Each structure stands twice: as C-alpha cells, then as structure tokens.
Amino acid sequence: MSELAKPTLDDVARAAGVSTATVSRCLNAPDLVIAATRERVMQAVEALGYTPDFGGRALASRRTNTVGAIIPTMDNAIFARGLQSFQEALSRFGKTLLVASSGYSPAREREQMEVMAGRGVDGLLLIGSARPEASVEFLRRRGIPFLGAWNLGGEDGYFVGFDNRAAAAGLTEKVLAKGHRRLAMIAGITEMNDRAADRMEGVRSAAERAGIGADQLPVIEAAYTFDDGARAFGELMARSPRPTAVLCGNDVLAVGALQKARELGLRVPGDVSITGFDDIDLAGVVDPKLTTVRVPHNRMGEAAAEMLIKLMSKQPVERRIEIPTEVVERGTLGPPPADPVA
Amino acid sequence: MSELAKPTLDDVARAAGVSTATVSRCLNAPDLVIAATRERVMQAVEALGYTPDFGGRALASRRTNTVGAIIPTMDNAIFARGLQSFQEALSRFGKTLLVASSGYSPAREREQMEVMAGRGVDGLLLIGSARPEASVEFLRRRGIPFLGAWNLGGEDGYFVGFDNRAAAAGLTEKVLAKGHRRLAMIAGITEMNDRAADRMEGVRSAAERAGIGADQLPVIEAAYTFDDGARAFGELMARSPRPTAVLCGNDVLAVGALQKARELGLRVPGDVSITGFDDIDLAGVVDPKLTTVRVPHNRMGEAAAEMLIKLMSKQPVERRIEIPTEVVERGTLGPPPADPVA
C-alpha cells in the first residue's frame, strides 16, 4: 500500500555493487556483461522491483520503442480489427502502441501527427494516402518513418493494403456476369477517403468496360451508418428505370440498403441484388447473407507492423505489400428479375 | 525533404533572444510571461517548427500526460466503442492514449501493467475487477491511479460501469413476465470475467426469486463467437424438457443462437425466445431484431476519462459511477408456446 519511491538505475547499481553503466548493459546488451555480474544485477533489479524509466531512456537513447497509429476511429470494425492485429504484432517486438483518432479529418490528423512527433514515436501508421502534402512533408522533415495502410497509395511512400479498385471491379464483373445492366452504387464519402474513392472507381471502370457509361450508373455517396445506406437505397429505388443491382461501398451501407429493401417490400435478390464490401461479421448474419468482398484486416495489421518495424530499423523493405481480397458470394446477389421495373 | 535536426528549446531560446526558462514558461504557464515576450517566443517556435521533446519533458516534470488502457481486445465492438470515446475525451484534456491488450489473460494483463508503468503513464484504465491481488498491489506501490471500467467492482477501488447483475436480472424478469418458466442461459466464459459472471448471477437470482432453482436452469458457457453460441443453443434445444427462452450473455452469442434456431426450423419467438446483451449494431440487424440490454459504452468511455483525470489530479471523486442500462424489447422475445415440447 505504501507508495515507494520508484527505484532508479542508481539504486540498483548500488545494491549490486556495480556501476550504473553495467546495470544499463545488463538490461540492454546482456552479452557484454559476464554471467556472474549479470546475475547479481538481475537479483537487485528483482529485489527492488526496478523498471526502467521511460523518459530517461528516451532522452538518452533517442529511441522510444513506441509506434503511433492515427486512424479515423476505432469504432468501426474494420479499423478495430486491423489495429488489434497491429498492436499484437508490435507487442511481440517489444513496441508499444500510441493511438489517436482523426475522425476522418485531415486537419485533425495533422494535429495528431504533431502530438505523435512530440512523443517521439519511432514510426507511424496512417490510413490510406489521401492527405495534404504538408502533412507528409512534416513527417519527412522529422525523419519519422511512416506507412499508409488499408490501401495502396500513389507514387511514393510505403503501403500495405488492398487494391480496393481492383476488388471493386472484380465484384462488379460478377454482378455483370449475372446479367445485370442497370447498376447503381451507394458509395462511402469519397472526399479525402481513398478507399471509398477507389471502390467507386473500380465499379465505374468495370461498368465502363461493359459499355455502361457513368451517366447510366447513378452513384450516391452516403456516410457510414445503416440509416444513410437505407436512405440512399430508397432514393435509388425511386428512380426510373429502377436499378436491378446496387453495389455498396461497404457492408454497413449494404445492410442499411437490405433493411430498406425489406421495408419497401422488395425481395433480395429476386427484385434487386445488393452487394457489400469488407465482409465484417454483420455480412454473415443478415438474411439473406451478404455477397461482399472479404478484406482480411488482421493479416493487414500484422503485415503493417512488420513493415513498419523494418522501416524503423532501416532494413530493406518492399514499397508496397498487397493483401489479396476475395469476392464472397452469398445470398444477396442473383440474376436480375425477368421483368425489371422500368 | 531534408531531415532537419529537431529543434530544441535552446534553439528557440536563442532565436527569440530569451532564456530557455522563458520559452518553457511560454509553453507551460503563459501567464508568467509578458505578452510581448511571449509573442516573440511563439514566433520563434512557429518559425523553427518546434515541438517539445517528450522524453525531456517527462524526465524533468515527472509527468507524461499519457494514460494507458489495457483491454482484452479491440476486436470486440463493446471495447472498441468504449475505448474510442475514452480516447476522444482524453484528447480533449491533452492526454494521449497508450493501448495494450491482454487477450483476457490476467498474466498478460500484468505484463502490460509493467510496460505501462515503465512508460510512466499518469493513469490506467482496466477492465472489470477480476484480477490477482498482486496486480492491484503493483499499481498501488507504483502510485499509479487506476480505474476499473465496464462494470462495478467490489469493496475498494474506483469504478465506472454497469450493474451487469441488476441489468441481467431486469431482463430475466421481463422474460418471466411473458410467462416463461423453462429458462436456459448461454453465458460468456465467466472465469476471470466478472461481466460474464455478473450477468449469469443476475439471471440466476431473478429466476430463483421466481421459484426456479439453479438445477432447473441449464447454463452453458460459450466463447465469444457466433459458432459457440450456435453450438450451445443446439445443446440446449436437445434437452428435455426443451427451454422456451434462452438468455444469452451477449449479443454475439444470441445471434449465433438465432441462426441455429433457424437452422433447426424453430420459429423465434414462436417456438423459443432468445435475448441478448449489449445492444451492438448486430442486434438491430438480425431478423427478428434482438431483444437485448442497451449498454451505452460511449457514455461509459467518457465518464471513465473524466474520472481518471480527476483521480490523476487528486480531485475528489466518487468511488463508483453507474451508467444506467435499459432493456430494449424487440422481436425475439414473446410468450412461450402454448404447447411447449416436453
């Protein structure tokens, strides 16, 4: 219960009858110390319940063993899952994770970067590549290695993620293959969100290749909630001619759409097909189960950790690691109705 | 692009023509510095792109403005949501969040405590109160203020959370009020998880009060997956007499149960009622929608941040803050069938 003064290196050194340098070496490079001494030191460490002070260590060694992550929000299964794996992997390397959230705002992301930089993070995990050049420049100036995750970025920088565009195109092709010609899309908000933008691009390009121009492919952008998905779906269904397949930018929107369909008395996939993206838990639980794209966020989190650690220790690294995705065909995609509503 | 040497307090002081002390004061206690000087200093800060070094600051001030959280996993909506709110609230107070996960293991939690202590966190968020006394003692010795969240603990310590036991009892009473007498429960794993244990206790005690003894209330503990919920539900349905209502320790288990019910050709709630706990997104999406207990994790996260900050600054604090929960009646609870299966 008594609040002991925290023991310092000095205390340990005195207790073990050695210099502080030797204690430090025992902790950081045990091979440099002869076994007998080391043992004596370790006993003192144990006895005093010594744990090194982070501040002192950071100051002296210019390293923090801390990695930062700035994500839009943890309250979104895809980030939570990826982050969890990332953290576990880091932990295995003895690194600690500092978390901040940007709420999808580049300005807030920048602020958090400064916080992280001030904290002396050895490396930084960011989401995607859509950010002001000034933010990137800031990190470069500071010499902080960083990584864009969740998608594959542009010309330079390091990335580990998914080819959202190709995946969306692949899914669209499956939809087209079922015979659908009247497609529509409920996209996530694409501004400053390259995942959402890429997915939209993917759908558009595949449609284009099938001779369906952008003018024939209504797209509504919707925020990340069931309600927004439902609302957008309602709008699309009010159009004439009515789309026979609605591709959604993520599973949450798709589930919202699905609920709205039920509400409108439309059968899925009898009257209209719906697809999602991400394959979060939800996707397998709704009825019918969602046809979607599986995006293995946990594998990505791990790969990101490995990559960042290499980057931090100046080991050679591939510039981008693509984590493969996979279309999961379940119940919400079928052929278009024989007599679509004009 | 060039990797500039990070500017130090000294650089700023020189640029502004003042002492380092004055610069430090500008940053930490601006009132102590006359406006003109302050302005000059701030300009220098701006011009050099100075950000204070965390290590130096921590070392000199014996404070880190860092708060740790050790949670079982972020990959669980209830923790992710709470943690997100916690982090946002902390951020408003200028604190940064260090995250570690225990994977539900007390040993691993203890390890992470030591990591956090080494990092000099000013305070620590833990989950629940089920942990070895030695772990608690460790934090006390170190003088690290800490908080149990997500449920209300025992004799001493600070808590912000839910009365899981009372909430479970309340839900059980609603089930009983529908006329059910043959209850069963699929609980979460209760070992070292007081939330799961409390929920089980709540159900048991309410049943007891209604004259249903523990021997008449089959309970299966299941891990946190759909499959485990489904499996447990299958086992319960094979019993004779068959339960008419299955109370689940969380929504994930309940959804698993629901799926299994469909698979078995049982109507919900016609043949059997099912209830969940937590009211995560899932609950409103399945068909029929889940009757469950709403547990406002975001409010809890915020309350936890406020409480911990008070604790850290030695302000007076209530020992426990209870966040109210609420039964949400939706589609999966109905009266028992007229002719239950013996």
Place this chain on the structure above:
DNA sequence: CAAATTAATGTAAGCGCTTACACTGATTTT
C-alpha cells in the same frame, strides 16, 4: 523618497538513462 513588494526574466541544477571513452587485467600474437 527610501524601503518593501511585485513582476519578469535569467541561471543553473538536476530528472534517469545511455554510451563514448578510459582503464584494468587476462589472453593471444609475434
């Protein structure tokens, strides 16, 4: 108006640690 008080800033001593360098004694090389 001298003395006392106050306001603004400077001086300098660490905070706990790492690490370059120095030192010692033992081992290897020539």
Place this chain on the structure above:
DNA sequence: AAAATCAGTGTAAGCGCTTACATTAATTTG
C-alpha cells in the same frame, strides 16, 4: 617476453526539459 588485443567494467558527459532560486527593474508603500 614484450607487444598487441580483448573482455569486462567504470567514469562521466550529456540527452531536452522544468523549476527552485537569484537577479533585475518596475511599482507600491509608509
């Protein structure tokens, strides 16, 4: 056997910051 090398340890100089105390100038007080 002297010289060179090396392993094991100690000495001590910071790392960048905060803050107690000292100093100076401005203001108030008796």
